[in-house]
Amino acid sequence: MKTIVVYKSKTGFTKKYAQWITEDLSADLFEVSKVNIDILTQYDTIIYGGSLYAVGIIGVKLITKNINKLKDKKVIVFATGASPARKDAIKEVTDKNFTPEEQKYIKFFYLRGGFNYSKLNAFDKFLMTLLKWKIKHKKQGELSNDEIGMLSVYDKPVDYTLRKNVESIIAYVNHN
Known part of the structure; x- marks a missing residue:
């Protein structure tokens, strides 16, 4: 399976996670400004990472506006933020960024990043x-x-990133 990891990172935490995921999956890595839908459709698995900005995931529109072209792919989105993961906050992020229809095709993960x-x-x-x-x-x-x-x-500055945090994404890609 061909996998791509795309990210948008303001302070480096999302980029760090994207690099770890890329290494663990032997995937291709791109910053979001260097990729378009024509590139994404060449892959079986698409992983997008963006930091949270007032509950919104920066750059995620690349995925949501093209979801109809990605429905036959494995689509994963992860977001990073400084706060610890809480179910209610994760649900709020999911509901704000993805319609119920998009949620059928996108698997979402939250990874604790940091603040600088x-x-x-x-x-x-x-x-x-x-x-x-x-x-x-x-x-x-x-x-x-x-x-x-x-x-x-x-x-x-605080950095809560841990390499083990990507294990749930790696497991999802390898076993679903």
Whole structure:
């Protein structure tokens, strides 16, 4: 089976996972800007990875807008974020990014990445500063665990990536 791994990464965490998956599956690796639907249709298994951005998976439209051309393929999407995996959050990401029809053809995985403010572009830094300001002005009892976690890592890079996190994707590709 021919496998391709495509990714879009702002801070490097998604790219790291994409590289590990590529190595484990002997797949071809492309950054999303270097690939199109004509390339994707040449593969049996398509794996797309993107970081989460306000619950949206960056770059995933390459898959969703072309799902009709990919229905006969094994399609996997993974997203990375700084928060620990929680069922309710994963369901929210899945429902926001994929219609019920698309969910029939796309297997979704969440992989914990990290956070590095210094690697963000100017616009994303501005948005994160606004978010930090908004969170800091909440009352202590009103903060969610994710908000408390975000404030604790805002000023220092954190990397939660673990190579073993890709094992579920590798197993899915090899056994389904």
